[in-house]
Amino acid sequence: MSSLTASRVLAPVGTAGNLFAFGLDVARSLFRRPFQMREFIQQAWFIASVTIIPTALVAIPFGAVIALQVGGLIKQFGAQSFTGSAAVLAVVREAGPIATSLLIAGAAGSAIAADLGARKIREELDAMMVLGIDPIQRLVVPRVLACMLVAVFLNGLVSVVGVAGGYVFNVVLQDGTPGAYLASFTALAQLPDLWQGMLKALVFGLIAAVVACYKGMNAKGGPKGVGDAVNESVVITFMLLFVVNFVMSAIYFQLVPPKTG
């Protein structure tokens, strides 16, 4: 009885360990030749095509909400001239990576998990292994790299669209002055903010793809298993990404002092 409880309590630890081991396998296969260029380009194109439009559509209200919230607050302080600066800071540092992570996990991750899960239950992955081809090298590595690449680009897209959305809302709805909005861009934000946003997106892409591939390749129990795998991969990715985002932000604030004045 106690061993049963113990095994049940320890089960998540085992799963986490397996996921980590899978990540290491992927890292090792990363350097194994031949690199699957064709698959990489196809996947990058596919992931971009399922994420670009939703990301842009999410980024506009994201930037607008920040502009509305911060704009209202900042007016009470009488510091309207810093609205632009606050919006840039919020979008580039946090909103960009977070919106990217949501889309990468929700759109790209679920598509990857569903694809690999379907292959798994149709025994395609077994067939591939039997043909002497490692599915991690052939299928997973190109997907992980494609996901990381697209995540970085999406982060840039969110930053641009988000700041533009904030600008439109600030200028049109809150009667802000365009000049002040643009001029204050660099008042608080600095170049490392951009780097850390891109680094975050890169890590988020990595995590989302590894989790999705792991869940997809371990799907079992017929079509329902594929559905479960997709569901679990999205949930796990969300949780991981938010935790990792917090940790990376905390580290960033220790490493790069905020700009003053």
Added chain:
Amino acid sequence: MGVEIKVENLSKSFGKQLIWGNVSLTVPAGEICVMLGPSGTGKSVFLKTLIGLLKPDEGSIVIEGTDIATCSEKELYEIRKLFGVLFQDGAMFGSMNLYDNVAFPLREHTKKSESEIRDIVMEKMDLVGLIGAEDKLPGEISGGMRKRAGLARALVLDPEIVLFDEPDSGLDPVRTAFLNQLIVDLNAQIDATFLIVTHDINTARTVPDNIGLLYHRHLAMFGPREMLLSSEEPVVRQFLNAQRVGPIGMSEEKDADELAAEEGQELPPLPPIPLQLDPSNGIARRSQRPPGEWCRENGVTPPPGSFEQNMTMVTGS
């Protein structure tokens, strides 16, 4: 020329449930073997263990001096190039058409030019009778065609060992007969080692050189075809003749009450042993033994009427 598979003391369990234990057998090089067993006795698990997709808990599987159960991942991928495997549903890659599916192993493992690949692929497609269907996607064709396409893909690298996971499940009797003939012809042609996992006794009675029977978490018997077909061993006899009387019940094995009820019931006589399926060119395969040879050598009298031409297949009496 085929490769021998030497399995010793193999055991596999999932969690606490033992699938089968203590399986020892040698699949002789170049011969056709059939692994039989009631549904759910782990025949497919056995097959997957042989190709290293599942790790056994104990024991060894030695192929060309390499133990699949303990070798490294790299060696495993090397040794798998000797294998051709036909999966139950063909396991075709859904995103590629049949031509690309069959060409896939060649493109991955060889440096052949596209025109050479085309020749090989067309030859194999012709072999399984799929000429004209190259551009179809696996989702657009019937299960039988998928199976034949899977066979073409399994053969494309000229394997030394070919494994069949239930080649006859879901096929009509005519197609099954054609497929069985194809298996025999292939063996005559490429001399590879064949292992067929099935529960179709018609296949088991006419195709192989050797038969194995998995039952009740162990290997009940493994040996030459005539040995099993003339065997009086209750499990073997019941299964190979599709009878209800015997130790195998609806769910795995019968309980004591059911067995007691059968006490004294007359077992139907063993049906005659049919002739082995000949290659369609009529020339005997290298590993084929003359009919009745094993029985003569071992002093076993085959059931009356055995080895006659044009025998009707009567089973399940």
